[in-house]
Amino acid sequence: MLNILICDDDRDIVSAVKIYLSAERYNVIGCASGNEALDILKKQEIHLIIMDIMMPGMDGITAVAQLRKTDNIPVIFLTAKSEDTDKILGLNIGGDDYVTKPFNPVELTARVKAQLRRYISLGGAQIAEEVLTIGGIVLNDAAKTVSVDGEAVTLTPTEFDILRLLMKNPGTVFSSSRIYSEVWNDSPLGAENTIAVHIRHIREKLEINPAEPRYLKVVWGQGYKIEGGGCG
Amino acid sequence: MLNILICDDDRDIVSAVKIYLSAERYNVIGCASGNEALDILKKQEIHLIIMDIMMPGMDGITAVAQLRKTDNIPVIFLTAKSEDTDKILGLNIGGDDYVTKPFNPVELTARVKAQLRRYISLGGAQIAEEVLTIGGIVLNDAAKTVSVDGEAVTLTPTEFDILRLLMKNPGTVFSSSRIYSEVWNDSPLGAENTIAVHIRHIREKLEINPAEPRYLKVVWGQGYKIEGGGCG
DNA sequence: CTTCCTTTTTACATTTTATTAATTATATAA
DNA sequence: TTATATAATTAATAAAATGTAAAAAGGAAG
Numbered sequence: 385m386l387n388i389l390i391c392d393d394d395r396d397i398v399s400a401v402k403i404y405l406s407a408e409r410y411n412v413i414g415c416a417s418g419n420e421a422l423d424i425l426k427k428q429e430i431h432l433i434i435m436d437i438m439m440p441g442m443d444g445i446t447a448v449a450q451l452r453k454t455d456n457i458p459v460i461f462l463t464a465k466s467e468d469t470d471k472i473l474g475l476n477i478g479g480d481d482y483v484t485k486p487f488n489p490v491e492l493t494a495r496v497k498a499q500l501r502r503y504i505s506l507g508g509a510q511i512a513e514e515v516l517t518i519g520g521i522v523l524n525d526a527a528k529t530v531s532v533d534g535e536a537v538t539l540t541p542t543e544f545d546i547l548r549l550l551m552k553n554p555g556t557v558f559s560s561s562r563i564y565s566e567v568w569n570d571s572p573l574g575a576e577n578t579i580a581v582h583i584r585h586i587r588e589k590l591e592i593n594p595a596e597p598r599y600l601k602v603v604w605g606q607g608y609k610i611e612g613g614g615c616g
Numbered sequence: 617m618l619n620i621l622i623c624d625d626d627r628d629i630v631s632a633v634k635i636y637l638s639a640e641r642y643n644v645i646g647c648a649s650g651n652e653a654l655d656i657l658k659k660q661e662i663h664l665i666i667m668d669i670m671m672p673g674m675d676g677i678t679a680v681a682q683l684r685k686t687d688n689i690p691v692i693f694l695t696a697k698s699e700d701t702d703k704i705l706g707l708n709i710g711g712d713d714y715v716t717k718p719f720n721p722v723e724l725t726a727r728v729k730a731q732l733r734r735y736i737s738l739g740g741a742q743i744a745e746e747v748l749t750i751g752g753i754v755l756n757d758a759a760k761t762v763s764v765d766g767e768a769v770t771l772t773p774t775e776f777d778i779l780r781l782l783m784k785n786p787g788t789v790f791s792s793s794r795i796y797s798e799v800w801n802d803s804p805l806g807a808e809n810t811i812a813v814h815i816r817h818i819r820e821k822l823e824i825n826p827a828e829p830r831y832l833k834v835v836w837g838q839g840y841k842i843e844g845g846g847c848g
Numbered sequence: 849c850t851t852c853c854t855t856t857t858t859a860c861a862t863t864t865t866a867t868t869a870a871t872t873a874t875a876t877a878a
Numbered sequence: 879t880t881a882t883a884t885a886a887t888t889a890a891t892a893a894a895a896t897g898t899a900a901a902a903a904g905g906a907a908g
Contacts, residue, residue: 490700812897869888873887
C-alpha cells in the first residue's frame, strides 16, 4: 500500500483528494500546514506529497525546500496560484509537478500515478511486500500464497480474499454481511450461508481441528474474527 | 551533457525549444514524427523526450507506448490538445508530464529540469539490470535472448515481453488483465484468452512438459507467476 | 503479390470454484 | 429443559476459469 500525504488548509480539498485517491487504493493522509507535513514525514513512510502553497503557518514552498534537504519523494504542488512564475518557483525548488485549482480529479490521479510509477520503477522506494502474519499463518498478497506453520496451503480466490480481510484487521469481528460487502463489493442479500461455507473451507485448510478453531473464531451473533490465539 | 529529444512536426516549435534549452546547456536534438523519434532513440543516448501528440506518421501517444516497452526515460508531452482526457491518456500511457501550447518556455524549462533532476538522482541514467535469471531460465533484455538450461529458445516479441514482466517480479502473481495492461499498454477487454494462448506458447518453449509447468505456474482465479521451482 | 511468421479469435474440453439447499449441531435465554 | 436463533456440515448443481487445437487475421520481408 502506497501512502500519499495531502497538505492543504482547505478541508474540502483534502477530503475530495482523499476520496479520489482512496478509490485507486492509495492510503491517503491529510494535513493542513507545512509544519504538520514535515512532522508526519518524520514519523511515517510517505511515498508522495500533494502540497498547497498558501497555507497558514509554514507555506508549501518553504516546506518542500526544507524536506528536499533530506528527502527525495515526489512532490506535486496543487494550488490556486496559477501564475507561471509560481509554477517555475515551485518546480525549481524541488517540486516534481504543478497542478492548478480548480483541478480535474482524474488528471490529478493520472499525475500521481505518473510520479509514483517513475519513483518506484527507479527504485526510489521499495514497496514493502505485503505480508500478513498471525500466529503460524503467513499470507503473501503479491504471491497469493498462504502457509500455516511453514506448510503451504492452497486457497481459492474467495477464500483468500476473506482471509486477507480478517488478517488485515486481526481481532476485529466481521459480520457475514460485512464480509460479503467487502469481498464481493455487492449488497449482501441472504449471503449468510455462503459465508459459512467459505469459512468452513478456510478452517479445513488452516486449522488442525476445524471444529475447534485456533485462529478463525466465531463470535456468537456477531460474526467472525481471526486471532493469533496460539493455544486452544 | 544531457541529450534532449524534441519531437514536433511544427519546425518553429522545435527550433524555439532548441533555443531555450540550449541556453540551459542541454544538447537538443529535433525530429518531426514518432517514427523518427524511435529511430533516434535506438542510435543515440537520450535523457529526456519532449513529444507532440498530433503528428503525421506515427503520433506521439503511439510512439511513447512503444518506447515504454523497453525504455524508461522521462517523457513530457507538449501539445495543443488541452482536453483533460488527452492529458490523462498521455500520462497513463507512460508520460511523466504534460504541457499545453501555447507554453511558457521558462515553465517548460523548469519542468524539464524537474524531470531530469528526479531521473538522474534516482540513477535512472544507468541502464537497469539486463539479465534476469530464474532457475534454468536466463533472459537477456539487451540481447533479447532467452535460454533454458543453457539451450537457446526463440520467443516472439509478445512472448518475450510477457516473460520479462513475470521474471522481473518472480513469485508475484499477475492476472491476465494486468499482464495485458502492462505489456500492451492498453485497456484489457476480453483479453483473457489471448493471454492464455501466449502463456501456452511460452510454456511449450520453456517447459519440459507444458501441461505440468515447473516455472510458469497458474494460481487459480488469480493469474500467472513464475517461480524457480526446480524439481517438479 | 506472395510467403512466412506472429498474433488474435473461435470453439470446445477440462478443471476448479461458488452457491444453494437441506440437514445437523450448538449456544442463548425464558 | 425447551424453544429459538445462529452456526456448522455435507452434498449437489451451477458457474467460472483455464487449457488446447486449429483457423483466421494481421504484418513484414522479399
